[in-house]
Amino acid sequence: xxxxxxxxxxxxxxxxxxxxxxxxxxxxxxxxxxxxxxxxxxxxxxxxxxxxxxxxxxxxxxxxxxxxxxxxxxxxxxxxxxxxxxxxxxxxxxxxxxxxxxxxxxxxxxxxxxxxxxxxxxxxxxxxxxxxxxxxxxxxxxxxxxxxxxxxxxxxxxxxxxxxxxxxxxxxxxxxxxxxxxxxxxxxxxxxxxxxxxxxxxxxxxxxxxxxxxxxxxxxxxxxxxxxxxxxxxxxxxxxxxxxxxxxxxxxxxxxxxxxxxxxxxxxxxxxxxxxxxxxxxxxxxxxxxxxxxxxxxxxxxxxxxxxxxxxxxxxxxxxxxxxxxxxxxxxxxxxxxxxxxxxxxxxxxxxxxxxxxxxxxxxxxxxxxxxxxxxxxxxxxxxxxxxxxxxxxxxxxxxxxxxxxxxxxxxxxxxxxxxxxxxxxxxxxxxxxxxxxxxxxxxxxxxxxxxxxxxxxxxxxxxxxxxxxxxxxxxxxxxxxxxxxxxxxxxxxxxxxxx
Numbered sequence: 059x060x061x062x063x064x065x066x067x068x069x070x071x072x073x074x075x076x077x078x079x080x081x082x083x084x085x086x087x088x089x090x091x092x093x094x095x096x097x098x099x100x101x102x103x104x105x106x107x108x109x110x111x112x113x114x115x116x117x118x119x120x121x122x123x124x125x126x127x128x129x130x131x132x133x134x135x136x137x138x139x140x141x142x143x144x145x146x147x148x149x150x151x152x153x154x155x156x157x158x159x160x161x162x163x164x165x166x167x168x169x170x171x172x173x174x175x176x177x178x179x180x181x182x183x184x185x186x187x188x189x190x191x192x193x194x195x196x197x198x199x200x201x202x203x204x205x206x207x208x209x210x211x212x213x214x215x216x217x218x219x220x221x222x223x224x225x226x227x228x229x230x231x232x233x234x235x236x237x238x239x240x241x242x243x244x245x246x247x248x249x250x251x252x253x254x255x256x257x258x259x260x261x262x263x264x265x266x267x268x269x270x271x272x273x274x275x276x277x278x279x280x281x282x283x284x285x286x287x288x289x290x291x292x293x294x295x296x297x298x299x300x301x302x303x304x305x306x307x308x309x310x311x312x313x314x315x316x317x318x319x320x321x322x323x324x325x326x327x328x329x330x331x332x333x334x335x336x337x338x339x340x341x342x343x344x345x346x347x348x349x350x351x352x353x354x355x356x357x358x359x360x361x362x363x364x365x366x367x368x369x370x371x372x373x374x375x376x377x378x379x380x381x382x383x384x385x386x387x388x389x390x391x392x393x394x395x396x397x398x399x400x401x402x403x404x405x406x407x408x409x410x411x412x413x414x415x416x417x418x419x420x421x422x423x424x425x426x427x428x429x430x431x432x433x434x435x436x437x438x439x440x441x442x443x444x445x446x447x448x449x450x451x452x453x454x455x456x457x458x459x460x461x462x463x464x465x466x467x468x469x470x471x472x473x474x475x476x477x478x479x480x481x482x483x484x485x486x487x488x489x490x491x492x493x494x495x496x497x498x499x500x501x502x503x504x505x506x507x508x509x510x511x512x513x514x515x516x517x518x519x520x521x522x523x524x525x526x527x528x529x530x531x532x533x534x535x536x537x538x539x540x541x542x543x544x545x546x547x548x549x550x551x552x553x554x555x556x557x558x
Contacts, residue, residue, distance in 0.1 A: 061199075061200050063199050063200060064196040064197055064199050064200055065196075067187070067190055067196045067199050068190060068191070068194070068196050070187060071187040071188065071190040071191035071196075072191055074184055074187045074188070074191070075187070075188055075191040078184065078188065078341070078349070081352060081353040082349065082352065082411040082412070083411070085352050085376055085411065085412055086375075086376070086377050088352045088353050089352050089357060089358065089375065089376055092352070092353065092355060092356065092357050093117060093120070093357045093390075095355075096355070096357055096390055096391070096392065097111050097114050097120070099148075099149060099173075099392070100147075100148060100149065100394065100396075102145065102149070103145045103146060103147060103148060103149060103394070104135070104138070104143075104145060104146045104147075105135055105146065105147050105394065105396060109123045109124050109396070110123050111123075117375060120390075120397075121359075121373050121397075124390075124396050124397045125397065126361075126373070126388055126397045126398075126399055127396070127397060127398060127399065128398070128399045128401070129166050132147075132395070132396075132398065135147050135394075136167055136169070139151070139152065139167075139169060139218075139394075140155065140167055140215075140216075140218075141216070142215075142216030142217075142218075146394070147169065147393075147394025147395070147396070148169065148171050148173075148392065148393060148394030150171075150172070151216070151217065151218055152169035152170055152171045152218055152393065152394070153170055153171060153172055153175055153218070153219070154169075154170040154175070154212075154218065154219050154220070154221070154226050155167040155168065155169060155170070155218055155219075155220045155221075156168045156169075156170055156221070156222065156223040156226060156333035157220050157221060157222060158222075158223075158333050166333075167220070168223075168333040168334055168393070168395075169393045169394055169395075170223075170226065170333075170393055171392060171393050171394065173355055173392035173393075174335065174355055174391060174392045174393040175230070177335065177336055177351070177354040177355055177356075177392075178223075178227060178230075178331065178335075178336045179227070179230045180354075181329075181331070181336035181339055181351055181354060182227075182329065182331070182336065182339075184339070185303070185327050185329055185339035185340065185341070186303070186327070188339075188341045188342075189301070189325070189327055189343070192341075192342060192343060193325070193343065195300070195301075195325075197268070197298070197300075198268035198269050198298070198300060198301050199238075199268075200238075200268070201238065201266045201267060201268025201269070201298050201299075202238050202239075202240055202262070202265045202266055202267050202268060203238050203239055203240070203267070203268065203269040203270075203271070204239075204240045204241065204258070204262060204267060204269070204270050204271065204272075205224075205228075205239070205271045205272065206258070206270075206271065206272030206273070206276055206277060206280060207222075207224030207225065207227070207228060207246070207272070208221070208222035208223070208224040208225040209221070209222065209225050209246060209247050209248070209249055210225040210226075210228040210229060210243065210246055210247065211225065211247050212225065212226065212229075223331070223332075223333045225246075228246060240258070240261055240262055240265065240267075241257065241258045241261050241262070242261060245257040245258055245261055251276075251532045251533025252527075252532070252533075254533070255276075255279055255280055255283055255533075256283065258280060259280065259283045259284055259287055262284075263284060263287060263288060263295070265296075266296070266298055267296040267298070267299050268296075268298045268299055268300065268301065269299075269301045269302075269303060270296075270299060270301075270302055270303075271302070271303035271304065272304065273304065273305065273306040273307060273537060274304050274306075274307055274309055274312040274316070275307070275312070275453060275522075275537060275538070276533055277302070277304070277316075278312060278315065278316065278319070278452070279523070281316070281319040281320070282319065285319065291319065291320060291321030292319050292320045292321065293320040293321035293322045293324075294321060299320070299324060300324050300325060301324060301325050301326070301327065302316070302324050302325070302326045302327075303326070303327045303329065304326060304327075304328060304329070305328060305329035305330060305331050306537055307537050308416070308433075308434075308437050309326060309328065310437060310441050311437055311440055311441065311451055311454070314444070314450055315450050315451070315452065315476055318450065318476075325343060326340075327339065327340050328340040328348055329348075330348050330416060332400060332402075334389060334391065334393070334395055334398065334400050335351075335354065335355075335356045335389060335391050335393070335395075336351060336354065337350065337351055337356065337387070337389075338350050338351055338413075338414060339351070341411075341413075345407075345408065345413065346407045346408075346413070346415065347406070347407030347408055347413030347414050347415050348413060348414060348415070349411055349412070349413055350376070350411075350412040350413065350414055352376070352412065355391060355392035356389050356390070356391045356392075357389070357390040357391075358375065358376060358387060358388070358389060359373045359374065359375060359387075359388040359389075359390075359397065360373070360374050360375070360376075360379055360385035360386065360387060360388065360404075361373055361374075361385060361386045361388065362383060362384070362385060362386075363384040363385060363386050363403050363420060363432075364384070364430065366386045366420060373388065373397075376412055379406055379409070379412075380406070381405075381406050381407070381408075381409065382405055382406070382407075383405065383406070384403050384404075384405055384417055384432060384434075385403060385404055385405070385406075386399060386402070386403055386420050387400060387402050387403070387404050388400075399420070401419050401420055401421060402416055402418075402419060402420070403416070403417045403418045403419065403420055403432065403433075404416055404417055405417045405434070415434070417432055417433060417434035418432040418433030418434055418540065418541075419433065419539065421543075422539045422540065422541055422542060422543075423541065423543060424456065424457070424458050424469060424541050424542070424543055425543060426458035426460055426467070426543060427458075427467070427503050427508055427509060428499060428503070429497060429499045429500040429503055429509070430497070430499055431456075431469070431493070431497055431500055431541065432541075433539075433540040433541060435493060435496045435497055436454075436456050436471075436493070436540055436541055437540060438492065438496060439488075439489045439492035439493045439496065440454065440489065442488065442492040443485055443488035443489045443492060444485075447479070448477055449475065449477055449478070449479045449485065450475065450476040450477035451473055451474070451475055451476065452474040452475065452476050452522070453473075453474045453517070453522040453538055454471060454472060454473040454474065454517075454538075454540070455471075455472050455522075455538050455539060455540060455541060455542070455547055455548070456469055456470065456471050456472070456512075456540065456541040456542075457469070457470050457472070457541065457542055457544070457545045457547065457548035458470070458543065458544075458545070459513070459545070459548075460545075465510055466507065466508070466509055466510040467508075467509055467510070468509055468510045468511065468512055468513050469509070469512040469513075470512070470513050470515055470548055471489065471512055471513070471514045471515065472515045472517050472547075472548055472551055472557065473514055473515070473516060473517060474516075474517040474518070474519070474520075474521050474522055475516065478516070482514055485514060486511065486512060486513070486514055487511075489512060489514070490504075490511045490512055493512070515557050516557065516558050517551060517556055517557055517558075518555075518556050518557065518558055521551060521556035521557070522538055522556075524554070524556060525538075525547070525550060525551060525554065525556060526538070528554065529550075
């Protein structure tokens with residue numbers, strides 16, 4: 059029989075589902091309302107005065123007055139907020155700064171305000187509630203839940219707390235979930251990732267785990283250590299485990315490996331959270347893509363990725379987006395980020411309601427010869443090439459080889475196999491076929507003899523983990539880029555003897 063808490067969660071789920079239906083069925087009006095509120099609330103901030111918010115009464119006027127910025131370009135304003143000044147990007151001071159490791163600018167400090175913080179919490183909660191409403195499955199609320207996340211220890215300066223987003227969010231777990239939640243605060247505060255995973259295994263191995271959440275490569279590490287210690291599959295160990303919640307990377311390359319580690323299929327919910335905002339979550343088990351959060355204090359603009367680096371690329375709103383086009387997502391938020399480029403590229407899978415997938419990073423692509431291969435394409439190629447085979451992949455990345463010792467340049471796929479292919483050439487041909495089918499520029503370069511077909515290089519067992527550890531990025535929110543336009547990662551793997 060369902061517990062009182064499980065029964066109550068079903069009623070609450072219905073209420074939330076109706077509320078979400080309301081704004082998702084009025085997308086344009088919802089976004090216009092968010093836009094007007096943002097401009098009105100930030101009128102008297104330093105940024106608002108500098109950009110004539112007083113005179114902005116349309117999206118077109120906003121686009122004329124507010125250029126697109128990335129973190130480096132917004133940094134002069136952010137530094138003033140970090141120094142304790144008020145009313146700079148948003149009214150008052152932020153509650154928190156989410157500290158992230160930027161690739162070019164060292165540490166990045168992303169503000170989280172009184173207005174923006176609740177949207178992070180509500181989106182994560184609503185994802186679970188919509189799952190309950192759709193499936194009727196609420197039993198898991200009585201079991202134990204684990205969220206693999208960063209340390210909740212926060213620093214404080216000028217009355218603003220600093221920490222990793224997942225550590226900040228850990229302070230907002232609802233009271234009714236506190237008793238069910240693992241790991242303990244003491245374990246969560248361990249900084250070294252491997253030590254932390256070992257402690258989490260100790261704490262959870264004899265518990266009734268029902269929800270497990272985290273970035274797939276790090277959850278995989280947790281599962282492997284559980285199996286090593288117990289000698290059982292994860293599904294046998296946790297018989298009531300039936301929901302995996304993830305974000306940060308595409309789950310598809312990991313799915314077969316996870317089902318093998320668990321020993322059965324479990325439902326999953328994909329989230330799209332970032333320090334800059336909680337943008338989307340999977341609202342249906344049988345639909346591709348995640349529901350774009352149009353009513354969370356975030357105003358969205360989109361630029362076609364292939365035109366992004368032009369002088370004045372066209373900025374459009376959700377009213378004008380099309381299916382399956384690769385867009386760079388630009389956001390303005392109640393945290394005081396304005397026409398801000400978060401660096402992600404997305405594609406819409408549905409316009410009624412607006413659902414999307416993350417297709418890659420605008421800086422993570424290979425276009426050494428004008429091929430513009432993106433993350434989604436290499437992930438799709440690997441999925442198609444390994445489908446209905448025994449091949450299992452732990453991790454991979456792709457890089458261009460511009461100056462090979464002999465012959466034409468090519469794309470090098472560095473793959474860590476869990477279960478290796480019997481015939482590597484068959485895998486190469488399947489990857490090549492899928493990539494050529496998806497990307498006409500790549501096909502032209504192959505047929506025009508500018509590039510030769512791709513090459514697969516095996517990475518040693520745990521090679522990617524070893525690499526991440528050596529560069530100080532093991533665990534947490536860190537992940538291996540699916541591809542790069544340079545050979546930084548590829549050359550490091552070779553130089554460290556992590557390839558064979």
